[in-house]
Amino acid sequence: MKAYNIQWDTDGDLDVFLSLPNEIKIPDGMVDEDEISDYISDQTGWCHYRLDVLEGCEDNPVYRKEIQEIRKELSEIQEYIKTELF
Incomplete structure (x- = not known):
């Protein structure tokens, strides 16, 4: 399972x-949303507003392409932000 977005x-x-x-x-x-949220914050040291979760699709070619x-x-x-906004 992966958190993305x-x-x-x-x-x-x-x-x-x-x-x-x-x-x-x-x-x-790990399936509880609060547990997943805490895990991500613990791993990165940063909080987040939201995220999406994909289950059981790591080997799916459609998922990889997306x-x-x-x-x-x-x-x-990110390149636009760096060059045009700052």
């Missing part, structure tokens, strides 16, 4: 935002 609470710190992961693997057996597309879009957004 994580919206981090970085207090506007762009360097921190860019350093945080786009997705995090969740340990097997994640690649999301990563590309995120990279483009």
Whole structure:
């Protein structure tokens, strides 16, 4: 299971935002939303506003393609933020 689409609470710190992961693997057996949220904060040291969870799809080729597309879009957004906004 993986958490993805994580919206981090970085207090506007762009360097921190860019350093945080786009997705995090969740340990097997962890299903409670609060437990998952706490796990992510414990692993990164940062809080988040929201996240999405995908279960049992790590080996699915459709999932891998979708994640690649999301990563590309995120990279483009991050580059825009760095070059156009700051």
